[in-house]
Amino acid sequence: MTGNKNYNFDNFDVTLHPERKSRERVTEKKSVSTHEFPKLNFKEISLSKRGGSKHSNGNGNFTKIAVCAVALVLVVSLIIGLVSCASGKDKTKKKDENNNMSVEEMTLQNAKISAAQYDYDKAIADVKGLEKYATDTELQALVSTWEQEKSTLVEFPHDQITHIFFHSLIWEPDLAFAPDNNKADGYNLVMTTVDEFNAIIQSMYDKNYVMVSMHDICTFDEQGNRIDHQIMLPPDKKAFVLSQDDLNYYHIQDGDGIATKLIIDENGKVINEYKKLDGSVTYGDFDVVPLIDRFVEKHPEFSYKGHKGILALTGYNGVLGYRTDSVYADINDPNLDPDQIQFLEANPDFDYQKEVEEAKKVADKMKENGWEFATHTWGHRTVPDMSMDTLTTDTGKWRAYVEPVVGKTDVMIFPNGSDLTGTGYYDSSIERFNYLYSEGIRIFCPVDSTPYWQQKGDNYFRMSRRNLDGYRMYHNPERCEDLFDPNAVFDKKRPLPVPTMEEVYG
Ligand SMILES: [Zn+2]
Numbered sequence: 001m002t003g004n005k006n007y008n009f010d011n012f013d014v015t016l017h018p019e020r021k022s023r024e025r026v027t028e029k030k031s032v033s034t035h036e037f038p039k040l041n042f043k044e045i046s047l048s049k050r051g052g053s054k055h056s057n058g059n060g061n062f063t064k065i066a067v068c069a070v071a072l073v074l075v076v077s078l079i080i081g082l083v084s085c086a087s088g089k090d091k092t093k094k095k096d097e098n099n100n101m102s103v104e105e106m107t108l109q110n111a112k113i114s115a116a117q118y119d120y121d122k123a124i125a126d127v128k129g130l131e132k133y134a135t136d137t138e139l140q141a142l143v144s145t146w147e148q149e150k151s152t153l154v155e156f157p158h159d160q161i162t163h164i165f166f167h168s169l170i171w172e173p174d175l176a177f178a179p180d181n182n183k184a185d186g187y188n189l190v191m192t193t194v195d196e197f198n199a200i201i202q203s204m205y206d207k208n209y210v211m212v213s214m215h216d217i218c219t220f221d222e223q224g225n226r227i228d229h230q231i232m233l234p235p236d237k238k239a240f241v242l243s244q245d246d247l248n249y250y251h252i253q254d255g256d257g258i259a260t261k262l263i264i265d266e267n268g269k270v271i272n273e274y275k276k277l278d279g280s281v282t283y284g285d286f287d288v289v290p291l292i293d294r295f296v297e298k299h300p301e302f303s304y305k306g307h308k309g310i311l312a313l314t315g316y317n318g319v320l321g322y323r324t325d326s327v328y329a330d331i332n333d334p335n336l337d338p339d340q341i342q343f344l345e346a347n348p349d350f351d352y353q354k355e356v357e358e359a360k361k362v363a364d365k366m367k368e369n370g371w372e373f374a375t376h377t378w379g380h381r382t383v384p385d386m387s388m389d390t391l392t393t394d395t396g397k398w399r400a401y402v403e404p405v406v407g408k409t410d411v412m413i414f415p416n417g418s419d420l421t422g423t424g425y426y427d428s429s430i431e432r433f434n435y436l437y438s439e440g441i442r443i444f445c446p447v448d449s450t451p452y453w454q455q456k457g458d459n460y461f462r463m464s465r466r467n468l469d470g471y472r473m474y475h476n477p478e479r480c481e482d483l484f485d486p487n488a489v490f491d492k493k494r495p496l497p498v499p500t501m502e503e504v505y506g
Contacts, residue, residue: 104130108139116300118210118233120150153232156239158217161231162451163241163465164483165413168249169194171274171286172257173493183256184495185504189471193491194286200468201295203484204240205302211292212239213307213372214463220410220442224459231304242309243413243445243465244288245376249321251339259286261321262362269293270365273321293369303370311366312376312413315402322359325401328352356405363406374411375441378402382418383432391432395439410442413465419446425457433460449479474498 101109107126115123124143133139170176171194176187192200210233218228231239249260254275261273265283270293272286285291288309296303318324323343327333329352331344344350363373377383378397386394403409420426426433426444436444437460448464449472455462466472472479475498477486 104132113300114305115146115149117303117305118153118301119305120146120153122305124150149234150232152234154235156231156233156237158228158231158456159452159454161212161217161239161241161454161463162483163214163243163445163463164468165243165245165447165465166192166197166288166468167245168247168253168258169197169287169291170257171259173491175255175257175277177493177495179495181256183252185499187256187470188494188498189501189504190467190469192469193493194291196473196489196491197288197291199489200484201292203489205295205299207483208237209240209302209483210237210304211242211296211302211308212304214241214310214411214443214461215372216304216307217463218456218461220459224437224442226442226456226459226461228456233304239304241463241465242288242292243312243374244309245312245413245415246314246380247287247289247311248314248317248319250317251343259321262287262289262366264362264365268365270362270369289366289371296370306370308370308372310372310374310411310413312374313402313406314376314380314415315378315398316380318355318359319402319405320359320362322355322362322405323350323352324356324359324405326397328355359405367407372409372411373406374409374413374443374445375402376413376415380415382416383412383414383436384418384420386432388431388435391435395436399439408440410440411445412436412441412443413445414447417447420444423455425455426460426462449476451482470494470498471501475500 107130111123111126114120114126124146127133127139127143130136130139133143167190170187170191173193175181176191176193177184181187212231216229216231216239218226220226233239247262249258254260255277259272260275262270263273263283265271269290271283271290274282274284274286276282285294289311292308296306296308313319315325317340318328323340327335327340328344328350331341336344367373375395375398378394378401381390381394383391420430420433428434442460444460444462446462446464447467449466450464451466453464466479468480468483473486473490474494474496480486480489
């Protein structure tokens with residue numbers, strides 16, 4: 001175990017509900033405090049209440065997505081076609097009509113990306129699999145170079161892997177921080193602007209950080225035993241984990257200068273939809289996922305074996321900007337809140353099943369691109385404060401309405417900076433641990449401001465995360481300096497001073 005005496009849960013994980021209440025919880029370790037918002041949009045919905053859609057097809061808002069879906073099908077068909085080609089001797093030189101590359105050229109290009117991302121075994125195997133390898137001295141030399149580079153890799157120590165996280169990024173600070181926006185103080189505290197994020201990522205790249213998955217650290221066998229893995233990097237590189245919380249695009253963020261959805265564009269890339277104040281819609285890279293995708297396209301060596309971040313999802317407003325929770329299926333559902341009713345009334349052609357299908361396509365594409373998903377509880381609930389009945393209901397809803405979209409996960413990213421205990425090891429005396437474990441959770445992530453805090457149990461892994469937001473940059477700039485210069489990064493559009501948690505949440 002690696003520990004740190006200054007294990008402070010500085011919570012920055014909120015969905016910025018203006019009516020929420022905060023209070024402090026002190027557990028067995030006195031330095032552990034959390035800020036909790038138990039009334040946050042959580043609704044006790046019976047799982048049996050899920051209804052069928054009463055709405056018809058044909059919403060014009062989805063035309064673009066439909067076009068994108070067709071494009072996706074075409075791309076998938078193309079890939080299938082190319083794979084088929086690769087299996088035929090004479091077809092390997094067939095040109096891809098879109099990018100004018102032969103299958104051999106594409107294989108070589110992908111192998112070079114694999115090598116840049118430290119996956120030399122894959123790169124070498126792929127090139128050796130080329131038909132012309134036996135007679136192509138250039139390819140043979142390339143493989144020799146990669147074998148030499150691979151021999152210089154060293155194991156990066158797990159206990160020095162830092163884990164950073166963000167919320168949805170602010171694209172238009174003038175809207176988020178507007179004086180008449182009652183969420184401005186909250187955004188100023190816990191959010192990061194796109195300009196800040198880009199500067200942070202550029203700085204970390206310049207400092208030789210490489211993005212890894214928590215599953216590069218360890219995985220678990222069917223019996224739950226932890227299996228550690230080696231992360232092999234050049235000696236000057238440093239591994240880090242990236243996560244993003246609440247990638248749901250909540251209704252309450254509408255009009256606040258934050259992206260509204262993730263979609264697949266005509267080139268098969270995942271990008272954002274962004275609804276402007278005037279109601280018009282634009283598309284681009286406005287949040288963590290597309291920004292990192294573009295950055296890794298440009299700098300493949302920023303990603304270890306193509307792995308990217310892990311995205312924590314609740315379920316009550318759907319996921320990724322898609323309204324996939326069960327309540328949206330029926331405009332008469334008594335559990336709909338005013339925001340949800342307003343959404344359904346504004347979108348009379350909303351088709352619940354189609355919405356779920358579209359969300360799943362985007363999630364599948366994101367997984368293909370190296371992203372992973374974690375549970376953040378369905379209702380953004382503070383896990384240690386929930387009764388077991390509530391925890392069971394909440395988990396059931398995540399599994400019923402989020403898991404079908406994003407797939408199974410073994411990672412819990414705790415909302416509201418909470419955790420199951422203080423810094424002691426989890427054990428079978430902790431009822432909530434036993435329950436979450438029985439639901440397949442093996443990796444648990446609280447919040448902490450120190451560079452590293454990890455705990456390796458025999459059958460679980462616990463890794464704390466650092467918030468890089470307005471609060472941290474303004475109040476504790478020294479805690480960012482290993483990663484970036486907070487004075488250079490800090491967005492000048494933020495109102496000053498950045499408030500404290502107590503000032504905002506009492
Ligand atoms: Zn959260």
